[in-house]
Amino acid sequence: MPPTTIKKVLNPKTLKKGRPSQNRIDEGDDLEEWKKSKQLLRPKDQLELTEPELKDVIARQLNTNNPLAPENLVVFNHGTGAFELVPPFGPVVVIYESQGTQLHKESEEAKQQVIDQGLDPAILLEDAESVELKVENEEEFLGEKEGEEEPAVGEETEKVEGEEEEEVEGEGEEGEGEGEGEGETEGTKAEDDEDTKSHTTGKPKKLTNQFNFCERAALTYNNPMRAQETQTIPPPMGTFSGNVLQWIIYDAYQQDYEAQQLEKELERERKEKEKAPVSRHQALTKKIAGKAQLSEAVQGRVAECWKVLERMVNQNTFDDIAKVDFMKPLEEGAVCLFTLKNPSFPDYICMTDSAVMCVDTHPKYPYMIVIGLYDGSVRVYNVQATCKYPAFKSNSVTNKHRGIVWEVKWAPDLPDGEMNFYSVAEDGCASCVKFHPKQPLIYLVGTEEGNIYKCSTAYSSMFLLTYEAHHMPVYRIDFNMYNSDIFISCSGDWRIKIWEDNRLEPLFVFDVGACVGDVKWAPYSSTVFAAVTSEGKVYVFDLNVNKYKPICVQAIVSKRRNKLTRITFNPKLPIIIVGDDKGCVSTLKLSPNLRIPCKAPKKQQHLDQWTMQCMKLDKLLSLVREPAKLDLPEDTAESIES
């Protein structure tokens, strides 16, 4: 097959090269008549030739010799070990080659295909001939005109073919040989096919090729479509907005940091609180050990509260005058310090191992208390420090009284500042003692037998003066508040006597009909004094009002059971306190008529109360002294006596 294609390619080639101009001219001559409208395009630079020039035939000869082709190429053959001459390349140059897809129906391949389809190729050939004949008939008109050209072409093709024959001839012969062989078989088959053809008188079947085919397809049923849609709930959305600036960030950090600090503090406090119960637990065990200390502290605070509360309660129950009872035990004694704010219970209690007979507080240091005991000893308490132990205590064997201490008295401080006191006891027959309010060295001592001795501390073994005052023990001596030369005494002989210093005879004598336990001058008046008797009565005298009888007699306690033993004026207020032998103390308020202040005479308005009181007493005394003046010699006698 390749040779045929080469031929086909070659032929047009030679044709084109050989007669380009001739063809055009011939066609122009013949066709101009009926193709006038056809315009020929010609390049601009085409030469304009005259008629004879155009008619002139320029003979050109082409040959197949390639002048550039090498003639003696050699190649080293490794097999033989020598150079071999390479045969020269032919004049054929394949420019384009394409395998055809169409078969000529007379070709062997087509025949084979027909046979494969079970048809008789002969019939097909006949049909083809008939068709060809028709075509030939139609082409006969053209064939006559073209007949002139054919010989020229034929010559050229013959020349070309003649040259190529050497190569192609062998193949061509082989092809022909095959064709003949097939022809014979076809001959035999033709006869058979004729029979079949008679049977199948239908339309002859076309040969199949890639342009002649039948396509089959099946279309399946399409399912109908339906649209359905659903919408889910969109996720919840929110909006958020803000501004970011450096100071906003800074502030936020500050704020958060502060919050954290606060949190930490709270946390710490909470932890401490949590810890507290634990430590309290530990403290409990400690507390048991040191209970005394703790309870003391607690009690101190609680006691203070109680004290205040108690005072409040008592202020309500006892209006402003309080009446206090307390028994004085004989086996053991006690010093009780009261305050009027709480009359129901003493503020301070000093317990002693013996009955307390007398007490005195220091004029400058009121917390210093000296007491005399039943057993003869004396003690000094400093209640500010402690009530439990005495600050000072007399030796119970060598340095004590041999009898009941009736009275103790703070003496004025010594020049070096030391405090000192005096005590009076039964052992020396002294029953009471009184210091002179203006002369610190002078004091009066009352005795069991009724005498009053005027003594001086300077001379311990001598008496300055002796008053034969009473017949029974002297219980009290008291100086007048306004005139220190006047003093009063009382005794168990029922009498109260008023004396003037250095005068052995009393100025006044009062008989109250009972043992007088105590007598005191009033601080607010120079002429008033009060006395208590064993019959339980209080007598108040005012010499200015009545020189012979008391202006007031008041029974305080039952005279059968109790005896009054002590009386004292409040230094400022018109109140007296009275003590009895059963341990009961009563406070009494003096009625206004018992404490009338002096009215200043019209001429002497400028005088103060003190002076007027002194004047009042002096006036009274002058009345009493009158008889004394009459017997002046007696006075001198007295002085002579002493």
Next chain:
Amino acid sequence: MGDGEGREKPEEAKKIVHTYPLIRHSDMPEEIKQESMELVVTACEKHSTNNESAAKMIKDEMDKKFGPPFHVVVGEGFGFEISYECHNLLYMFFGGNLAIVIWKC
């Protein structure tokens, strides 16, 4: 910024500078919030000089961990108004001068 820092420094010398992560607002579940916060801290420390890459890192990680459409803003000064899917918002400060907004939408 250079001027601003210059002015702030003397103040900061007196006062304490807080750099800890501070959550200003968040509606995330606690676990996710903690995880996101740690992620922000990591990213901002890694890309301390480049907010953009820090934001990109946060966004990528958030997308990977909690599902894609996350948005992240990292900056020192900006304003914003955003719509976000509920329980997917985190607004926090870090390093004393950075604000980070993370939201999903």
